Amino acid sequence: MPELVQEVAPRELTMAQAINEALAEEMRRDPSVFIIGEDVAEAGTPFKVLKGLVEEFGPERVIDSPISEAGITGLGVGAAMTGLRPVVDLMFGDFVTLAMDQMVNQAAKIHYMSGGKLKAPMVIRTTLGATRRSAAQHSQSLHAWFSHVPGLKVALPATPYDAKGLLKTAIRDDNPVVFFEDKLMYQKKGPVPAEEYTLPFGVADVKREGSDITLVATSSMVYVALEAAELLARDGLSAEVVDLRTTFPLDKETLIESAKKTGRALVIDEGYERYGVTAELASVIAEGAFYHLDAPVKRMGAMDVPIPFSPVLEDLTVATSAGVAAAAKALCGRA
Amino acid sequence: MADSEVKLSVADAAGLTEVGLEQWLHMYEQMARIRAFEEQVNQLYLSAKMPGLAHLYIGQEAVAVGVCEALTRNDYITSTHRGHGHCIAKGASTDRMFAELLGRAAGYCRGKGGSMHIADQETGNLGANAIVGGSAGIATGAAFTSKRLGEGRVAVCFFGEGALGQGLLYEVMNMASLWKLPVLYVCENNLYNEYTRYEETTAGTLGGRAQAFNMHAERVNGQDIRQVYTAANRLVGRARGGNGPAFLQCDTYRFMGHHVGDIDRTYYRTKDEERTWREERDPLPLLKTWLLGQGQADQSMIDQIEREIRDEIAAAVQFALDAPYPDAHEVTQHVYA
Numbered sequence: 001m002p003e004l005v006q007e008v009a010p011r012e013l014t015m016a017q018a019i020n021e022a023l024a025e026e027m028r029r030d031p032s033v034f035i036i037g038e039d040v041a042e043a044g045t046p047f048k049v050l051k052g053l054v055e056e057f058g059p060e061r062v063i064d065s066p067i068s069e070a071g072i073t074g075l076g077v078g079a080a081m082t083g084l085r086p087v088v089d090l091m092f093g094d095f096v097t098l099a100m101d102q103m104v105n106q107a108a109k110i111h112y113m114s115g116g117k118l119k120a121p122m123v124i125r126t127t128l129g130a131t132r133r134s135a136a137q138h139s140q141s142l143h144a145w146f147s148h149v150p151g152l153k154v155a156l157p158a159t160p161y162d163a164k165g166l167l168k169t170a171i172r173d174d175n176p177v178v179f180f181e182d183k184l185m186y187q188k189k190g191p192v193p194a195e196e197y198t199l200p201f202g203v204a205d206v207k208r209e210g211s212d213i214t215l216v217a218t219s220s221m222v223y224v225a226l227e228a229a230e231l232l233a234r235d236g237l238s239a240e241v242v243d244l245r246t247t248f249p250l251d252k253e254t255l256i257e258s259a260k261k262t263g264r265a266l267v268i269d270e271g272y273e274r275y276g277v278t279a280e281l282a283s284v285i286a287e288g289a290f291y292h293l294d295a296p297v298k299r300m301g302a303m304d305v306p307i308p309f310s311p312v313l314e315d316l317t318v319a320t321s322a323g324v325a326a327a328a329k330a331l332c333g334r335a
Numbered sequence: 336m337a338d339s340e341v342k343l344s345v346a347d348a349a350g351l352t353e354v355g356l357e358q359w360l361h362m363y364e365q366m367a368r369i370r371a372f373e374e375q376v377n378q379l380y381l382s383a384k385m386p387g388l389a390h391l392y393i394g395q396e397a398v399a400v401g402v403c404e405a406l407t408r409n410d411y412i413t414s415t416h417r418g419h420g421h422c423i424a425k426g427a428s429t430d431r432m433f434a435e436l437l438g439r440a441a442g443y444c445r446g447k448g449g450s451m452h453i454a455d456q457e458t459g460n461l462g463a464n465a466i467v468g469g470s471a472g473i474a475t476g477a478a479f480t481s482k483r484l485g486e487g488r489v490a491v492c493f494f495g496e497g498a499l500g501q502g503l504l505y506e507v508m509n510m511a512s513l514w515k516l517p518v519l520y521v522c523e524n525n526l527y528n529e530y531t532r533y534e535e536t537t538a539g540t541l542g543g544r545a546q547a548f549n550m551h552a553e554r555v556n557g558q559d560i561r562q563v564y565t566a567a568n569r570l571v572g573r574a575r576g577g578n579g580p581a582f583l584q585c586d587t588y589r590f591m592g593h594h595v596g597d598i599d600r601t602y603y604r605t606k607d608e609e610r611t612w613r614e615e616r617d618p619l620p621l622l623k624t625w626l627l628g629q630g631q632a633d634q635s636m637i638d639q640i641e642r643e644i645r646d647e648i649a650a651a652v653q654f655a656l657d658a659p660y661p662d663a664h665e666v667t668q669h670v671y672a
């Protein structure tokens with residue numbers, strides 16, 4: 001009897017489920033991994049990302065902490081230096097300011113300052129992204145700050161597949177990794193294989209191939225770029241969308257090669273534009289692909305204002321697909 | 336001092352019966368080693384052989400030695416910008432310490448840390464820290480690991496009274512008390528936050544801060560190593576036995592300036608005050624006098640210790656002065672593990 005080969009639809013998970021699964025798998029694999037943060041246990045965080053983990057791993061490994069961002073990050077650094085692998089949950093990206101010394105002066109530097117003898121293998125999970133009507137202290141995208149600091153790595157996945165693979169890599173990394181999740185993306189679905197996999201840091205992903213212009217995007221802006229690419233296609237322009245996935249380590253080669261191929265580049269990120277990730281990426285492309293460029297590299301970050309509450313104002317602060325498409329067309333001389 | 340704060344008096348301190356002569360002599364030796372090391376560091380600064388500055392521990396030796404004597408090699412400490420004493424007391428060797436202070440590759444951190452960042456994982460020293468109060472999280476995290484893995488290790492967090500102005504300390508003390516972590520918070524009150532008298536910066540009592548977290552607190556004369564060791568030994572044992580953290584206030588004094596360059600100090604403290612502490616409350620003569628008075632040690636034993644330390648320090652500093660600097664390629668090494 002011939003063997004029946006059944007076409008199985010790829011498994012789909014939300015971003016929240018993918019992150020949850022990455023944590024659960026790593027906690028099963030390695031007993032030194034634990035989670036600490038505000039409302040991470042029974043509540044599973046306000047975003048419900050950690051739902052069910054305390055039931056499986058117990059309150060010794062999924063620890064509800066006081067509201068002490070500096071304290072839990074500092075405790076995480078010490079735990080990491082002495083043999084554990086903490087995953088510290090800083091609910092809103094805006095709260096990193098409270099933990100800054102522990103991240104920047106302690107975790108990032110201990111390996112170097114000790115001449116390579118000590119290390120702090122830890123993950124600091126936090127969020128980014130505006131347009132959630134949460135106003136100025138719950139909406140910022142501050143990943144540029146950590147990308148600036150030697151000793152830290154920064155990952156910011158845009159799909160459930162990337163989130164799972166990158167988070168598993170982050171937990172296994174021997175360095176402090178700051179892991180940014182877009183709050184608005186948690187319920188977004190995407191294919192995630194049931195089989196074990198990890199994704200390497202420092203490898204950008206070409207989310208859509210194209211030949212007329214390169215759209216480099218991070219996290220939330222990857223979808224904006226993909227939608228813009230659709231709009232551009234209707235006008236006969238072929239846009240390539242490159243998702244960085246990690247701002248450090250940075251995959252300069254993929255950026256530069258894509259810009260060389262298309263001759264034009266537009267860089268989009270949800271952090272403040274001023275001195276931001278877009279500035280770094282634009283300079284990398286300008287330095288590496290200058291003689292292949294047909295237009296100056298353009299960048300689009302978040303507007304340089306505190307995030308306003310009023311929806312009509314807030315929506316103005318972040319790049320949109322229409323805005324990206326318009327800017328791309330202008331770069332291609334089709335304005 | 337809050338009423339419920341336990342203050343240890345000389346009468347409570349361990350004597351020759353509980354702690355043998357050999358161990359007291361070892362404590363004297365460690366204090367003498369720190370004193371000689373720091374005096375040499377000052378010389379290196381004055382003769383312009385040391386890059387940067389250093390914060391000397393002279394006067395506070397009984398605190399580091401008394402506490403570390405109660406620890407095993409496996410226990411952890413975190414230290415401060417004034418950290419040479421803690422590092423030596425936990426068992427580091429002076430030659431590699433001098434090498435670190437001089438930025439040489441033979442230093443404990445290959446010259447990349449310097450005076451304010453010496454760490455020696457082999458003796459459980461998780462590092463000096465140049466952020467005041469900055470290591471409180473690390474010490475508490477180390478205690479967390481020990482409890483989680485059932486290792487039986489204790490972590491000691493050394494900090495000055497200046498760190499009482501930092502919020503991180505209270506965040507982690509709260510968690511340590513909640514979760515009964517095996518950590519000892521050792522507050523060295525040397526009376527000055529840099530150049531400002533601590534009463535000008537510190538409301539309430541020092542030990543009262545611990546009591547607010549329902550944490551056991553004791554206070555000792557930090558110039559008397561018998562008191563420091565006795566209290567530390569009990570509190571370390573208590574933590575190791577699963578009875579949670581404690582706060583140990585050690586009243587002490589920095590004989591020298593805030594750092595080696597702080598020469599004229601009359602604008603913030605009087606010469607009389609300095610003289611009183613040096614002449615009447617120097618931890619080395621205090622221990623020596625007591626030991627000799629017990630009739631079991633004699634001056635020749637003390638002389639021998641001091642002679643050996645002198646030779647060791649002379650050889651150690653020469654080792655460091657002769658040691659090569661790190662190769663240029665090391666500048667990009669160890670940024671990432």
